[in-house]
Amino acid sequence: MEACKLLAGCPFFNDKMPIESGMGKLYKQNYCEGDFSKCARFKVATTAGREKVPIDLYPNMFDLAENIIKENKK
Ligand code: SF4
Incomplete structure (x- = not known):
């Protein structure tokens, strides 16, 4: 499977976030x-913009991601 195209600059992937x-x-x-495509960070980055991705958003924080996307869709 193809890897995420945001890998290089992603704080999660590059261990810039505290992860167990x-x-x-x-x-x-x-x-x-x-x-x-299911990742919360990916969804926010590709719909609302990368600058809207909170530093502490983890890939499984779907509800928070949806809220951010909604807020930025006005
Ligand atoms: S955390 Fe999400 S946005 Fe970051 S590299 Fe992984 S899949 Fe891509």
């Missing part, structure tokens, strides 16, 4: 190198 190591690895496999 086991979970971090799993998330990277599931999202960054897997189904990245």
Whole structure:
């Protein structure tokens, strides 16, 4: 599977966010190198803009991502 095109600048993927190591690895496999279109960070970045992605948004924070997207769709 193709990897996420935002990998290079992503604080999550580049370990700039505190992640419990086991979970971090799993998330990277599931999202960054897997189904990245489902990632909360990816969704916000590709709809609202990369500057709207909160620094502490994790790939599985779907509800928060939806709220940010809604707020920026006005
Ligand atoms: S899938 Fe999400 S967390 Fe992973 S590199 Fe892409 S935007 Fe970052």
